[in-house]
Amino acid sequence: SVAGVLVCLLEYPRSKRKKGSTMERCGQKYMTAVVKVFGPLTRNYYIRAVLHAALAVPAGFLLSTILGTVCLAIASGIYLLAAVRGEEWRPIEQKPRERPHMGDTIKQPPSNPPPRPPAEARKKQPAEVGG
Secondary structure (H helix, E strand, C coil), X not given: CHHHHHXXXXXXXXXXXXXXXXXXXXXXXXXXXXXXXXXXHXXXXXXXXXXXXXXXXXXXXXXXXXXXXXXXXXXHHHHHHHHHCXXXXXXXXXXXXXXXXXXXXXXXXXXXXXXXXXXXXXXXXXXXXXX
């Protein structure tokens, strides 16, 4: 049961993706602080692969825990593959959101009151008036 708690503590916080955005899990920021305390022991995927493999060995001796053993062995393999590819666990830091300035978002206020004619009709009006 201690091994299960250790695996849950280690696996709950999501890592930040290299590209795109990552959604944080509910309450992840508290767990991220715990994982960050251990530094390279928890960030390095080689260490995680060895840890999962070591936890799988004792569970393999009982028939009732064989499914957990298989899951830990698969997780160990996945972590080993990720480590070979150069990946590591990185915390998700919240960036302060920048509020858009109103002057930047509105380029040119509309000249005609609503309802406005379609864009094609507006382009043709000056030519018709001039003729």
